[in-house]
Amino acid sequence: MRLIELVVQQSFTEEPLPESLLGLPALDLISVHAHHLIVVAKSDVADLAIRQRYGLNQYDSVLVMSCSILPHWFTHEQLLDVFAQGIRRLGLGQETCVFLSRTDVGLNDVISGLACLFDGYASGTVERISTDAENSIVLKKTGFGGRLYLHQKVTERWIFLTLRHPNRPLTRLCKDSGECVWTREEIQSETLGSNAKFLPSDEALISLAESSVIVAGGRGMKSLDSFDLLHELAAEIGGMVAASLPAVDAGWASVTRQVGQSGQYVRPDMYIAFGISGTPQHLAGIDPLTTIYAVNKDKDAHIFNVAQLGVVESCETFLPLLLQELRQLKRSRLIHNSKC
Amino acid sequence: MRIAVLISGVLDYRRPIDKPSSGDWLNVIDLPSLPYRLSPFDEAALETALRLAGLEGNHLTMITTDCSPDKALICTLLAYKPDDLVCLSVPSALRGNSRGMVTLLSAELAQQRDEVDLWLMGREMGDLDDGHLAPYLARCWDLPLVSNALVVNARSSDLSLQRLRINRIEELTVQMPVAISMTNDRRNRLRHPLMKNLALAKRQVISLREFNTNSSCALLSQAQFVEAEPVPTRYDSPDKCQILRGERADQARDFARLLLDKTQSI
Numbered sequence: 001m002r003l004i005e006l007v008v009q010q011s012f013t014e015e016p017l018p019e020s021l022l023g024l025p026a027l028d029l030i031s032v033h034a035h036h037l038i039v040v041a042k043s044d045v046a047d048l049a050i051r052q053r054y055g056l057n058q059y060d061s062v063l064v065m066s067c068s069i070l071p072h073w074f075t076h077e078q079l080l081d082v083f084a085q086g087i088r089r090l091g092l093g094q095e096t097c098v099f100l101s102r103t104d105v106g107l108n109d110v111i112s113g114l115a116c117l118f119d120g121y122a123s124g125t126v127e128r129i130s131t132d133a134e135n136s137i138v139l140k141k142t143g144f145g146g147r148l149y150l151h152q153k154v155t156e157r158w159i160f161l162t163l164r165h166p167n168r169p170l171t172r173l174c175k176d177s178g179e180c181v182w183t184r185e186e187i188q189s190e191t192l193g194s195n196a197k198f199l200p201s202d203e204a205l206i207s208l209a210e211s212s213v214i215v216a217g218g219r220g221m222k223s224l225d226s227f228d229l230l231h232e233l234a235a236e237i238g239g240m241v242a243a244s245l246p247a248v249d250a251g252w253a254s255v256t257r258q259v260g261q262s263g264q265y266v267r268p269d270m271y272i273a274f275g276i277s278g279t280p281q282h283l284a285g286i287d288p289l290t291t292i293y294a295v296n297k298d299k300d301a302h303i304f305n306v307a308q309l310g311v312v313e314s315c316e317t318f319l320p321l322l323l324q325e326l327r328q329l330k331r332s333r334l335i336h337n338s339k340c
Numbered sequence: 341m342r343i344a345v346l347i348s349g350v351l352d353y354r355r356p357i358d359k360p361s362s363g364d365w366l367n368v369i370d371l372p373s374l375p376y377r378l379s380p381f382d383e384a385a386l387e388t389a390l391r392l393a394g395l396e397g398n399h400l401t402m403i404t405t406d407c408s409p410d411k412a413l414i415c416t417l418l419a420y421k422p423d424d425l426v427c428l429s430v431p432s433a434l435r436g437n438s439r440g441m442v443t444l445l446s447a448e449l450a451q452q453r454d455e456v457d458l459w460l461m462g463r464e465m466g467d468l469d470d471g472h473l474a475p476y477l478a479r480c481w482d483l484p485l486v487s488n489a490l491v492v493n494a495r496s497s498d499l500s501l502q503r504l505r506i507n508r509i510e511e512l513t514v515q516m517p518v519a520i521s522m523t524n525d526r527r528n529r530l531r532h533p534l535m536k537n538l539a540l541a542k543r544q545v546i547s548l549r550e551f552n553t554n555s556s557c558a559l560l561s562q563a564q565f566v567e568a569e570p571v572p573t574r575y576d577s578p579d580k581c582q583i584l585r586g587e588r589a590d591q592a593r594d595f596a597r598l599l600l601d602k603t604q605s606i
Contacts, residue, residue, distance in 0.1 A: 076475070076485055076487070077484065077485075080479075108470075108471045108472055108475065108487075109471075109474075109475040109485060109487050110475075111472070111475075112438060112472040112473075112474075112475035112476040112479070113475050113476070113478070113479040113485075115438070115439075115476060116438075116439075116442075116475075116476045116479035116480050117479060121439065121562065121563055122438040122439065122472050122476050123472075123563070124436070124438075124469065124470045124471075124472045125470045125471075125472075138566070141470075142571060143436065143467055143468045143568075144350075144351055144357060144368065144467045144468075145350065145351075145353045145467065146571060147356075147357050147570065147571055148357065148365060148368060148568050148569070148570055148571060149568065149569050149570070149571055150436070150468075150565050150567075150568050151565065151566050151567040151568065152436075152563060152564065152565050152566065153563070153564055153565075153566045154562065154563045155562045155563070156562045156563060162472075213603055237599055237600070237603045238603055239603070245380075245524075248526065249526050249529070251526065254509070255490065255504060255509075255523070255524070255525050255526075256504060256509060261353065261380075262379070262380040262381065262523070262524050270602055270603070272599070279354075280353070280354070280356075280573075281353055281354075283573075288571075288572065291602075293595075293598075293599075294581070295595075299583075304581045304583070305581065306581075307581045308581060308582065309581065309582045309583075309584065309595075309598065310581045310582070310583045310584070311583070311584050311591050311595055312583060313588060313591065317588070318588065318591075318592060321588060321589060321592035322592045322595055322596055324592070325589075325592045325593045325595075325596035326596040326599065326600065328596075329593075329596050329597060329600055330600065333600070
């Protein structure tokens with residue numbers, strides 16, 4: 001079986017992608033005898049930068065598809081065109097191939113589009129890949145709003161999937177021996193089609209998926225002013241601010257910050273929930289391994305059934321006190337450390 | 341402008357899923373009798389379709405898939421007074437299979453494919469899709485795709501949109517025909533249907549359009565669900581939540597100390 005990993009060096013966010021091989025720990029018990037990497041990068045991204053970022057030990061071949069025209073974003077159609085050219089370039093033959101990428105709102109589109117283009121199987125977002133006794137590929141994914149694990153046996157020749165993006169350190173595969181074949185190819189911009197014209201919006205860049213600490217607010221925050229305090233708290237402890245659906249609906253936070261079944265799926269080490277009741281729809285967006293701390297004035301709120309530590313207080317009164325204590329504590333520790 | 345909105349529906353996400361009487365969780369996929377509701381994404385697509393269809397001269401077709409057997413939900417949809425309503429009966433084996441679903445839709449909606457200017461759907465189409473059906477469908481039908489749209493406005497000859505990317509909102513304009521998958525936003529919260537329309541809808545005869553699965557069975561044999569189990573919930577955890585006690589100021593101090601210690605160790 002061949003594994004073909006698809007990554008974008010300049011993502012839609014203009015931020016560097018965190019790591020290559022996203023989710024490879026999710027690959028269980030499968031025998032991969034060839035591992036390829038296709039990187040779509042801007043022309044001014046040097047080979048050396050790509051080599052340093054992705055390493056070469058684990059790849060049999062790396063194909064860099066460079067393009068100069070796209071100053072900010074690749075559109076869905078453009079990215080699909082470039083990856084399609086790259087896949088054709090690999091000349092993969094009749095072997096079983098698994099094409100994988102991280103899951104995000106842009107690459108999901110591309111992966112499914114590629115599946116259609118190459119008449120492969122679009123398997124959606126997967127948590128784990130394994131093989132059964134007949135050496136068929138079995139994909140583990142969630143369904144029904146994250147309430148059921150489903151195991152799907154796939155005997156297609158080409159399978160296209162996205163993996164949930166982990167934010168913890170990853171173990172890389174290492175191939176036994178052999179040189180990595182490195183190819184760089186310049187894509188002519190005229191060949192890329194798109195009828196969409198993009199304008200940047202003023203929404204601040206945030207990236208909840210990669211944050212290790214998240215401070216989230218819900219309906220119990222009561223006002224936009226209280227929500228501002230969450231931003232202050234997040235700044236003090238190095239976290240990002242998120243929101244539940246009711247808080248987004250109330251206009252206290254942008255939809256880009258929404259966590260839950262209809263928002264983002266997050267995997268921070270610590271999730272501090274203020275004024276969030278803990279509905280199943282909201283909890284479906286938080287990784288089960290995440291530690292939750294909760295502040296809610298309702299002692300019977302569901303959030304206390306899933307939190308490790310809780311405070312039964314109104315957020316409006318507790319947050320200013322917490323900020324005050326936090327700043328005082330930081331100051332005293334700073335003084336103590338400087339004396340030491 | 342001719343608008344078609346695809347509505348899948350989901351099992352009621354406010355209720356736990358009961359274990360099937362057969363004891364096999366896989367049977368959950370086969371159970372059409374459970375009550376359905378619109379997902380937030382279905383609602384966003386429907387509200388957008390209703391708003392655009394309210395403009396003069398526009399025509400709205402609603403097409404239901406997974407939720408078609410749920411008569412109560414279909415009555416609610418009828419109460420929104422679409423120009424057409426197509427209820428497709430989806431074989432359970434096709435659920436979660438983008439290629440199978442697109443085969444079904446292509447066969448059943450051949451006429452609409454030629455006529456429709458704007459295809460709207462939720463960013464996830466039902467319980468077994470995680471956002472992969474819309475791009476697959478758009479590619480198969482050779483339509484440009486805008487996914488995760490927050491708001492869509494009609495202009496003289498094109499559409500202006502805002503869409504959600506992984507960490508930003510983008511604005512763009514697109515020409516029709518186009519496929520757009522919608523995500524939830526406060527600007528596209530679904531309106532309530534009029535009570536009198538609901539009463540009228542209950543008297544209407546609803547017919548399901550069955551699909552001949554023979555053509556897609558060959559595809560299905562290469563991908564099938566073989567096992568299912570419930571995802572362990574946090575409620576299953578034996579660890580009890582530790583509630584901080586004492587005066588409010590003491591609690592704030594203890595909590596601050598904990599946050600500082602924990603964040604420094606991450």
